[in-house]
Amino acid sequence: MSSSFLTPGNFQNVSTQGQNLRVREDMMRLRQQATNAQIQLSSGYKFETHGGLKAQATVAQELRHKMNRVDGYYQSIKTVELRLQGVQQAMNTVRDSVTDVREGAVDAFAPGTADGMQSSRVRARSAVGGIVSLLNTSQSNRHLFSGAEVSTAPVAGPDALLDGEGGRIGLKAVMERRLAADMGTGDGRLSTGVGGTVVTLTHDGGAFGMRPTSISGPGTGGPTAATDVSTTATIDAGVVADGDTVTLGFEMPDGTAVSIALIATTTIPLPDSPGKDIQYFEAGNVASLETVLNNAVSTVIDREMTGASAIAAGNDFFDHSVARIPDDPAASATRLVMNSSSVIDWFTPESPPIQVKEIAADPGALVPAPVRGETYIVDAAAVGLWAGHDGQLATFNGVGWTFTEPEVGTRAMPEPATAADTQRVFTFQAGNIWTDTGAAPPQTSARDSVQGKVDDGLLVSHGVRADEPGIRDSLKAAAVLAAAGYDPNDADPFQQVAKKISVKAYLAHGDAVAIQAELGVIEERTRSLGERHLEFRTLLNRQIVGVEGVDQFELAARLQELMTRLQASFAIVTRLQNMNLASHL
């Protein structure tokens, strides 16, 4: 009997406390599960913390990050689109204005020329105003045509541009000065002389006037450049026989070429010239040759050089970061000078340093030989044709060198010696010295000056600068015509300018269209990228729900089951509670 008080080992007893604990534990677990399901139902997400997502936490974060970024990119695209629209509209108007200038230029040749010229001028002047105001457009505090210098209005005002402002001269004065420089004493900087049977044609203007570039025919020599920047060509009248032709080529101030042909004849009196650039002279007569040559030169000056000088002044004014003007006094100047304190700077943002070939002292020792248009910095103690031009910028013109005098602070970048070398910037200092002021900053094109972040690793370049050729030349054409000297009684000089401008305006219009086309492609690409972002965003959203979201149907079923189980447990616990021996005693 007593042994029954001991519980046999194989008898699985259930202790009251154990049973109690078990019931509490089970119920708590069910409750917890139900609460979790309830939270999931209300939040729509499977888990609250990253831990719950386990290894998928990285995916979930990545998707959400990506979505945030895509939102940002989409905003960027909207910004870029808005800017491009602004630029395109402005460019449309620039094109319209330049077309208007071209049509106006034709007016100058209309019957009743005085009124026609007046109309040309007015139309050009209003085009300048229109273009300048468009280029200075700002969109939400950002100047669209300033490249990276978004806070600076890119172009000087139309009045300042043409007439000058605050003691600094404008385009009109620059054109006058250039004309004076090109004219010299009225002879286009050319003079003739006779020594024996040889006629010498000397050009002393350096960069100005009509520069002889070629001479061909029997008995000709040169042209030869000299240290004093003069260029000389010779014709030996004693060698030129009857019927021989001597051809002389000249370069106009704007770079255009003109040639004249002199034909030796024994017919006296001399026959009428068969064309405007062909003249007869008496064979073997050196005096006749000189006279005929002088006549031919004056004809070219009257017919061509005034207009060319205006175009050249326009280039001097618009094509460089600091306008270049003829040295003072203009009539005897031989070089251009930079002087930012005396000339209006039409393009306000800072321009990149001047690209030069190299720094050298001996033009005769350049390797490779200079090519026309290349610019060098003349080092100290220069020799040969550069002697006496220390520190100046020398540009090869095919025969000799034309010089430009920099001002203190002018920056230039010689080409690096080898591709591996870094490009350096040199700055002009007082005392005609160029000092190395450090590695060159990276050079960006106008497009790259403004970029938008539109996708991972993708920047879209959409900058526009007013000094891009297409835009600059449009403004230049309008401004030169508006500033051209106008005399109601002498239509010729104005007409010369108008004629040249009509060509330039046509070219500028083409360049402007090219810019628009380029921007159009960017616009289209950006727009389609934006659409892709929108689609991608939807996809991402769906993926996030896939990773983090809870299946509503599964959840509802689970919740239902949990509630049933919980209710059943409650019922059983209550019944168990009533079932004990004590209540039956």
Add this chain to the structure above:
Amino acid sequence: MSLLGALNSAVSGLRVNQLGVDVVSRNIANAGTDGYTRKISPRENMMVGPNGAGVRTTATIRDVNFHLQERLRAEQSRSARLDVSADYMSQIDQMFGSADSEGGISYTINDLAVTLGSMVDNPENAGVRGAVMARADAVARQLNQMTTTIQGLRTRAEQSIAATIDDVNSALKSIEALNREIANRATGGHTTADLEDRRDLHLKTVAENLDVRTILRPDGSMTVFTSGGYTLVSDRASRLEFDGQHLIGADQLYSTDAESRGVGTLVLVSPGGTRADLLKGAPPREGKIAGLIEMRDEVLVQAQNQLDELAHALTVALSDKVTDVTGTDYTHTLPTPPTAGDRFALTYLTAAGPRTVTAYFVTAPITDSMKDRVPDPDNTVFVDRNAADPAAAMITAMGNLSPAVPTGGTGVIHSAVPGEVTMPAGSRNLIRSATYHTLSTSTSDGPQLNVFKDGSPLVGTPKDYTTDVGDDTWARRGYAGRISLNTELQSDNLKLVTYTHDDGSTTPLGDITRPALILERLTETTFNFSKDTALGGQGSPYKGTILDMARAMTTSQGLQATNAKDMAEDQGVRTQLLNERVLGQSGVNVDDEMAQLIMLQSSYSACAKVVRSVEAMFDVLLSIK
């Protein structure tokens, strides 16, 4: 045989049943008491000589399976450790915010990237620049705050250990006293069952905190050891001591070297006064203390390492001034001397593929501990920056690597001129990249930007962050807690965009070089991350962008938390099952006791009836006249 004998037997029955009812009533009363085991009062036939003389009870005993209990204690130990780990880890997981609220550190960094993206579009917009500043500040602050949380958890762990030690000590003391009492009573043949219950309770307290083993000695007393073999209680109890710190910072770490140990250690003082450092000798493997120590010295330290590495990478990435040596004719003249922390990285082609070797220029003497501070120690050399010719020293060190980097005129790296490194022309086709890195400490010297500084502007002046790994006080340790936004930028946020070129010219306001570079370094440039983040493998460091790293960190911590929780739950079920088993064997079932009570009751009445019958029989006997 006599009536008196019957009477005696009946009375013994009454006495025994009374005792039985006493035991049953105690069992019923304690049915729900924790640690109470069912008591049994065994009875036996009382013998007088060869004859039975009624019934008698022996000392009350309990029905306990010692080995089952020992196992239960082990499971409880493990449960306690895993519970601690789940509790702490879930707090770290919560630190990263909920998954859908996008408040975690990776989101904050991503937000910074998104804002930087709009700064690339609108560098001239002061509002956007301000937003970038605010985002960068938020990143720094969040890193600070997370460090505070982690170090707060470490401090809590330290304090919990200290509190736990008191519980353990008092439990050990009680076990010592109970051992003595039990031994005494057992010798006297008295019951020790209740005392054993009591001792088991104290033992449970100890087991929950430390993993222990026990040995029951013949006299009923118990010897308690740690699983590492140290005696906790034998004849007398040992005492645990813990020299905890009140406040723990990121740079306070455990070390077996008492000098450099920044946190408390567990010392066991034997009754004789001998001291043994448990953490050094045989650290507890299970129990709450083991869990707390694991948190304090491993898990939380690793979480802090990840944060520090993130802060470090952020700072270095944005302010790294990189000189591409291949772009300068494969020749580079080292600064004299190089700044501490400057790096020279060379990637060249080997038969096994591209290999990147990095040289760090450091101030302090070169020690092995520095290897733990770089991402790829096997391909790293440390060069004394104050060496007479650092370039030559670097090349010598590279030549001593295993496998060696080919050096000299026919190798991939060579120094022909003192102070200058060059890649000989013959091997340039093998060079993939060669870069010299230094941290920019100026806001204007190039497109990189030192957005972050080391130290809070509220406490003194923030310093420039240094990457010097050779320093005694490694700047990366705890950097996440000190990182702050460069105050120079706060006073002039234009510096986020503009800087000065080498030639002295300043970039225009609309120039995007700097914003685009910062953005690219943040989201697209891949870095190697230090091994101590435990995100990569042993031989290969974790590689990824800063954003990748932030995400990986969030996931890694979250995953650890979930694992810890799952393990704790599984262990909880195991412990519970075993507990039920133990309770089933030695716990009280009220129904069972009630049934016993009925039997005792009837047995008692039967005995009483016998007494009355005997009395009646005596009466009959006495009435015979």
